Amino acid sequence: xxxxxxxxxxxxxxxxxxxxxxxxxxxxxATDRKILWTLLILFLPLLGLILYYLMGKNKQDAIxx
Numbered sequence: 001x002x003x004x005x006x007x008x009x010x011x012x013x014x015x016x017x018x019x020x021x022x023x024x025x026x027x028x029x030a031t032d033r034k035i036l037w038t039l040l041i042l043f044l045p046l047l048g049l050i051l052y053y054l055m056g057k058n059k060q061d062a063i064x065x
Contacts (some may be wrong), residue, residue, distance in 0.1 A: 017045050020052050027057075 012019050024037045041048035 010064050013045055013049065017041050017049055023057070024052070 004037060020041050021038055024034050024041070027034065029037075033056075037048075037052055
């Protein structure tokens with residue numbers, strides 16, 4: 001079962017994690033904050049992604065305004 005719902009959800013989470021990490025790296029935040037958010041997203045993919053978009057992403061750091 002190549003296209004099971006779990007595989008599709010996992011792929012979507014992986015793509016969103018990659019986009020979040022790119023957003024973290026391109027932000028104007030301090031380097032230690034970038035490292036912390038990147039590690040959090042890598043080690044806790046779904047929870048880290050949710051926390052980043054709720055708490056870590058500032059409007060001034062956004063790539064697209």
